[in-house]
Amino acid sequence: ETGVTQTPRHLVMGMTNKKSLKCEQHLGHNAMYWYKQSAKKPLELMFVYNFKEQTENNSVPSRFSPECPNSSHLFLHLHTLQPEDSALYLCASNPLTNRQQQFFGPGTRLTVL
């Protein structure tokens, strides 16, 4: 158990649906991240939040909308996705120490039909 939870674990949605992914960390960390992991590609950083403030948006399309209401919760709101958005979406957190170890949640496996 890593202390980072994600729901749902699996999600199938149509291109016109709106859904949200949720991440919660119980580790007291100050930074939270969304990553996308597609087959045969390295993890791609999508968004970073430090102390609830977004500090990085890695050229992510606007159909992905993050929300960080507090330092323990992170959401990724999805709307009008494309089939190529099907991937494993991983949430991570870290305490912003020098070593920058990332603690990952189990991920949400998303399929867009």
Next chain:
Amino acid sequence: RKEVEQDPGPFNVPEGATVAFNCTYSNSASQSFFWYRQDCRKEPKLLMSVYSSGNEDGRFTAQLNRASQYISLLIRDSKLSDSATYLCVVSGGSSGGYQKVTFGIGTKLQVIP
């Protein structure tokens, strides 16, 4: 040139063999280095940090060569349970108040009975 480059493999090795993975990185300002392990359909988990002096954890040895900008992971006496994908991770180069973390594509290891 990719920021973090790894041979994706797969590396198929017999039980008991010694196997080595290399990883190169392009950003000379990188400060922290890690190896993560990712099992099939699971999230990445930290295997070990990599220090300039080299470090060992049981059957695993990690080395860092800053001059040549590469990192290595050596696994001795391979076990079936070592079968996984090994991700090289590099962080450094401050961006928006946090250190940028970049993942390699991962090297897949399959240990064969």
